[in-house]
Amino acid sequence: MDNASPSLLDHPVPTEITGAGSLAVERFTRLLSGFVLRLLIFCFVIALCGVLSRMMPGDTLEVMLSTDFARGLGAGEVQQLQETMGLGGGIASQVWDYWGKLLSGDLGYSIPHAAPVLQLLLTALPWTGLLILGAMPVFLIGGALAGIEAGQLPGGTVDRWVTPVVTVLASLPPFTGAVLLLLLFGILWPVLPTGGAEPLFPSTEHLGRAMGVLRHAILPMLALALHELARFYFLARAETLNLAQRDFIVNARARGISPWRLRWAYIGRSLVPACLSRLSDTLTGLVSAVFFVEIVFSYPGTGYLIYSAILDRDYDLLQGAVVFMAGVVLLMNWLIDGLSAHLARRG
Known part of the structure; x- marks a missing residue:
């Protein structure tokens, strides 16, 4: 066995190759960690925007009813409009419904712009x-x-x-x-x-x-x-x-x-x-x-x-x-x- 030809394991890998490989892995890790961090920030923006937007005084229906054209509606008609426009229930249910639509790729529908x-x-x-x-x-x-x-x-x-x-x-x-x-x-x-x-x-x-x-x-x-x-x-x-x-x-x-x-x-x-x-x-x-x-x-x-x-x-x-x-x-x-x-x- 002493006279056997040396195996590949007997030859050390050049430091240039190992250094380049570790540098590539380090670059990929940094890119991946940066992407994950921004993805978490994006999810936080989605959650925050859904809640903060609905904390403003009034809603779409109240703005529409403030015009002379929409006055004279009964309470039942207003409630029906709220349900139709997705404004019924509390903030939690509205935000939950919006997140569900967002996950399906639907950004929603603008009623004022139709x-x-x-x-x-x-x-x-x-x-x-x-x-x-x-x-x-x-x-x-x-x-x-x-x-x-x-x-x-x-x-x-x-x-x-x-x-x-x-x-x-x-x-x-x-x-x-x-x-x-x-x-x-x-x-x-x-x-x-x-x-x-x-x-x-x-x-x-x-x-x-x-x-x-x-x-x-x-x-x-x-x-x-x-x-x-x-x-x-x-x-x-x-x-x-x-x-x-x-x-x-x-x-x-x-x-x-x-x-x-x-x-x-x-x-x-x-x-x-x-x-x-x-x-x-x-x-x-x-x-x-x-x-x-x-x-x-x-x-x-x-x-x-x-x-x-x-x-x-x-x-x-x-x-x-x-x-x-x-x-x-x-x-x-x-x-x-x-x-x-x-x-x-x-x-």
């Missing part, structure tokens, strides 16, 4: 997505570029002029910024539309309609972008100050790299993981900010839909919109966290 909740959400979601996607390049690219310029020369012209302005913008809530933009560009200098998503009489041509939609979206997009611009400006400025002391930046400057290439290929690429991590936290702020912005500009997105649901005490629409948006935000947050962690490990 349409399924899912249909209303699918109609409003593209308008909200247009505002968020249109605002992202403004605060991501604009904030990062301005922060890089300010961080490369602390105390310079850009830093002295831009930093105070961005500091003031950071102190403005999204509602205040939207009202100021509405006052400036809609009333004092009326060059842009102040409400709605399209003109009263949209163009029949695709290009003309697209231009009308873009003009109506400019002010809401700017209001959202101003709300988030300060975060990425100060992030890029701080990261640029730290990167300026790194060896690869010092060597690049010593080799005479052009300023544009230094900003884009060296500093800009190094800021991507940090910006993605900040974007993960920004998604929640964007969704909450778009709620107020859409109210100010009467924009027909999910925020304005939630606002109308609160006024009408439309429980199904309110719950469906909140649950739907919470699911979208948590999913996007999970994906961005995974991508930023992957980029950070790659360096």
